Amino acid sequence: MFPNNLKKMIDCFKKLPGIGEKTAERLAFSLLDFNKEQLTIFSESIADIRDNICYCNVCGNISDSEVCTICSNSTRDDSVVLVVEKAKDILLFEKIGVFKGKYHVLNGLISPIDNIGPNDINLNSLIQRVKENNIKEVIFALKPSIEGETTLQYIKKLLHSVSGDIKVSKLATGVPIGADMEYIDSLTLELAIDERKSLN
């Protein structure tokens, strides 16, 4: 009933996360209202990502060159490294703009149940960075889960074995600003009590 290229387009959109049949149809149809120039930009951007995206040799961030723009930025603090699970997490911190150090992207978390071990994530290059550079602190910003905690503990031990005086920290856990107390889960509340902040 519709041209094949439109059907193909709907199939492409359906492959994106969180996009079901109806939304895929709506998105594909909306492209018909784009002008030719916009469609060219869209089409070429995808081809560009196919051809020119790689991972930063230093930190594992996505990049279009061997070393990403953050790692090659000499104004940033080399001595602090914030460890994230995915490259996308960097965006969260860069948007706030308060962190001025460097990043390291693990591209995964250690998860024995899923058969993901330390060699399956981008870990060796982090140890290498700590060995070769004067890194004073490693901050973990992994999600608070069993996998996140396992990964953190494993890397912490490894870091201490290669650098005696390195500082290892992780993001504070607690009640988020603006949250309704009613909806906070009990584990978060428990941790928030344990790590309560003295006001005296």
Add this chain to the structure above:
Amino acid sequence: MFPNNLKKMIDCFKKLPGIGEKTAERLAFSLLDFNKEQLTIFSESIADIRDNICYCNVCGNISDSEVCTICSNSTRDDSVVLVVEKAKDILLFEKIGVFKGKYHVLNGLISPIDNIGPNDINLNSLIQRVKENNIKEVIFALKPSIEGETTLQYIKKLLHSVSGDIKVSKLATGVPIGADMEYIDSLTLELAIDERKSLN
């Protein structure tokens, strides 16, 4: 912080309806997990839509040839035409599969407040079709709104002026199946009472 091509990709997704900054980022990042072949298909589909989509000369449906697959399908009933606002609406009816006639896409509704008159929508070709073919019934499937009703009344008069014995109908209005009575608006309820169906 991220490669330019990824930023461009996010901007492209942001132009799609209902896609905000966060979702655009998520979608753009998800493309990084696509393999090269999938990215090629995605990119080429968009270019294909740019180059090969046109409107059917007969009914105004989107098509990749001068006459769309529905209009050129000789097994369908030529004597009944279902009038819709947008090409996408055809999809709704084709999915149910009970309507075996032809369609006509207005690509808009008459709306004096928005300066859209009868000449701004795909109307002349409908009158032409009625004049030249043996069309017995025109069914309106326009949305129940002031614009839909205005358009319907205008076209109805025009149809009767060119063909004395043409049947004109519109979709039934009423309570949708599965709806919670509490949430039905009062106008719909009023119409549902007016057009109540005798069970005797």
